[in-house]
Amino acid sequence: MPSPRYHREIPQRYRLEAAKCKECGRMSFPPRRVCSNCGAREFEMTKLSDHGKILTYTTIRVAPKDFENQVPYNVAIVESENGVRVTTQVVDCKPEDLEIGKRVKFVFRKLYSEGHTGIICYGYKAVLI
Numbered sequence: 001m002p003s004p005r006y007h008r009e010i011p012q013r014y015r016l017e018a019a020k021c022k023e024c025g026r027m028s029f030p031p032r033r034v035c036s037n038c039g040a041r042e043f044e045m046t047k048l049s050d051h052g053k054i055l056t057y058t059t060i061r062v063a064p065k066d067f068e069n070q071v072p073y074n075v076a077i078v079e080s081e082n083g084v085r086v087t088t089q090v091v092d093c094k095p096e097d098l099e100i101g102k103r104v105k106f107v108f109r110k111l112y113s114e115g116h117t118g119i120i121c122y123g124y125k126a127v128l129i
Helices: 004-008 010-015 065-070
Strands: 017-021 043-047 051-060 073-080 085-091 103-114 119-128
Touching: 051 085, 065 103, 073 103, 085 103
Parallel strands: 085 119
Antiparallel strands: 017 043, 051 073, 051 103, 073 085, 103 119
């Protein structure tokens, strides 16, 4: 069964929401309880842009348990148009198609099936544009 943490994170997983500090304006993704910049505790939720660019990437060939059936797969750190960095899988492409600076779009996809229960967990991935 998916963990309680997974369910708490559904808003940012499904809508790509970041927490914007009401004091200094710093955006955090995933959302935090305390601003890493100024220590404030009040935030407003902000929708991230669904477009960004690849800052760095790698191809995973030995994966953790729930992702073993997806190898090899690409993972990148993508900077959204809001300036927030998101770690995500890049799908529907070959590893040799990836380049630093390439533009991507976030899409809603199946992330994995949870263990023996087969419960499907959804979230965002990126595709090249």
